[in-house]
Amino acid sequence: MDKLAVQLGARSYPISIGENLLSSAKLFESAIVNKKVMIITNNVVAPLYLQQCEKTLQNFQVEHIILPDGEKYKTFKTFEAILNTLLKKKYARDTTIVALGGGVIGDIAGFVAACYQRGVAFIQVPTTVLAQVDSSVGGKTAVNHPLGKNMIGAFYQPQTVIIDINCLKTLPKREFVAGMAEVIKYGVIYDRNFFDWLNDNVDDIKALEADKITYMIKRCCAIKAEIVAQDEKEHGIRALLNLGHTFGHAIEAEQGYGNWLHGEAVAVGIVIAAKIALTKGLIEREEVEQIMLLIDQFNLPSAPPELMKYSHFAKHMQLDKKVLDGKIRLILPTSIGTGDIFSDTSEAAMQSVIGL
Ligand SMILES: NC(=O)c1ccc[n+]([C@@H]2O[C@H](COP(=O)([O-])OP(=O)(O)OC[C@H]3O[C@@H](n4cnc5c(N)ncnc54)[C@H](O)[C@@H]3O)[C@@H](O)[C@H]2O)c1
Ligand SMILES: [Zn+2]
The missing domain is CATH 1.20.1090.10 (Dehydroquinate synthase-like - alpha domain)
Structure with a gap:
């Protein structure tokens, strides 16, 4: 496994890169605030990696939200639906959000993490090349607006980025x-x-x-x-x-x-x-x-x-x-x-x- 850091003072965070990191409980645990974890993923990635991820997090109270796949769901409506679920399930400030997927999931889950209760902990688990080399690092989060892509969003850095290169084996x-x-x-x-x-x-x-x-x-x-x-x-x-x-x-x-x-x-x-x-x-x-x-x-x-x-x-x-x-x-x-x-x-x- 390789490790590096994004140096942003108090908001610095590690990036871990290697094989089979989805199974590394340690990497996740160091970034999880309390018991409650919500994994946000989509219906393409979930059948491939959700079970493995949930098994790794079995010591926590883990739930998941599975979005439909695609950029066209990177919307305010999806964002609101996720917030509704978190509120109905009484997720509190000590929630940790895990984004499991490509850049679409990372961007929307990150924006949810930035806004929910004015900001909760957030872990990026990117599963595409684009997300692993670009979108999961640097804290840009957003949803699209009919008048423009990524027009609504926030700069919000994750607690950690966990890059499992094995995920690329299933990528089209x-x-x-x-x-x-x-x-x-x-x-x-x-x-x-x-x-x-x-x-x-x-x-x-x-x-x-x-x-x-x-x-x-x-x-x-x-x-x-x-x-x-x-x-x-x-x-x-x-x-x-x-x-x-x-x-x-x-x-x-x-x-x-x-x-x-x-x-x-x-x-x-x-x-x-x-x-x-x-x-x-x-x-x-x-x-x-x-x-x-x-x-x-x-x-x-x-x-x-x-x-x-x-x-x-x-x-x-x-x-x-x-x-x-x-x-x-x-x-x-x-x-x-x-x-x-x-x-x-x-x-x-x-x-x-x-x-x-
Ligand atoms: N925040 C940033 O700094 C930043 C930077 C660049 C791009 N972006 C955003 O990223 C998005 C594009 O990201 P993307 O290219 O990852 O697209 P994506 O998230 O749509 O993923 C591409 C496709 O691959 C599927 N997929 C993901 N992981 C898989 C896996 N391991 N195996 C099989 N299928 C898998 C997805 O379900 C999807 O169908 C855009 O919305 C863009 O605006 C953000
Ligand atoms: Zn780009």
């Missing part, structure tokens, strides 16, 4: 691949050595080789922890982690959420950002090619849907949170392993990369 291949876009993102924007390591280990990663997967997730969590420790509420450097997301969100929205997975759209967004960086003379052509090659090696797309032109992107980018004072703020790589926020990209530059 397409979800695994999509999660790899976020992994590649860390290499491109923050860590050239990690980017090279990914290049050297493509086959082992695809084969879910345990040591390699553990290292990969640990490195991603370490980068995220380092960034979050410096800028918890995203006033500065944390925004780097949005590399590829402005364009990615536009693809997701234009294609209808769920048709393109988040990671697939982000992969294309990373390529667009790299190409814009090239037109601005920020990055070498060879590096852009290396980024595209790695994305391709993990079977991720690198071009937007055929019919999606600049005007389609522009329509959605105006709504995106990354627009500040009317200027589009783009995260662009300045080499493999470094990047910055730019507010001076002309429409012409974006049009030339995306196409009219």
Whole structure:
């Protein structure tokens, strides 16, 4: 098992990564406040891992809430339904909430934990690549609003993050691949050595080789922890982690959420950002090619849907949170392993990369 910490003063917490951690009572116990534990999961993850999780927590009073699967249930309505259940069952301030699932479950359970009785203890047990390398770390919690994704939420850090890499064995291949876009993102924007390591280990990663997967997730969590420790509420450097997301969100929205997975759209967004960086003379052509090659090696797309032109992107980018004072703020790589926020990209530059 590997361990690291998110350093946030009194709100610091450990992240544990390894095989079979769902069965480690010790990891859970150190973060549970009192007797009562509520596991929040969904109807895909529950048949796979709920029993194992409840067995591990058998010394506590454990109950569960099983939500229907999918982003479309990451709503205020679901949030309210969970609160209703907790209240009816007389859960008190000393409750511990366990989020067992992917990013959807983590985000909604985290927001419940942030709000229920002004905040109760919260354990993240992420079961997708995306959740293990990204969403379970850093304390962003949210539900969607009809007018925008993740528009209602809170910064609320968990007590601990328990990452059992065995969970990835049941993850559909397409979800695994999509999660790899976020992994590649860390290499491109923050860590050239990690980017090279990914290049050297493509086959082992695809084969879910345990040591390699553990290292990969640990490195991603370490980068995220380092960034979050410096800028918890995203006033500065944390925004780097949005590399590829402005364009990615536009693809997701234009294609209808769920048709393109988040990671697939982000992969294309990373390529667009790299190409814009090239037109601005920020990055070498060879590096852009290396980024595209790695994305391709993990079977991720690198071009937007055929019919999606600049005007389609522009329509959605105006709504995106990354627009500040009317200027589009783009995260662009300045080499493999470094990047910055730019507010001076002309429409012409974006049009030339995306196409009219
Ligand atoms: N809070 C943050 O910082 C942050 C960061 C990035 C993304 N997000 C959010 O995360 C969400 C996306 O997360 P996701 O990609 O994990 O999607 P998800 O939670 O929908 O999971 C993807 C699919 O895999 C299934 N699944 C989960 N674990 C499984 C397993 N071990 N075996 C088999 N199937 C499994 C799920 O039921 C679902 O069908 C979005 O709502 C996004 O907004 C949050
Ligand atoms: Zn993302």
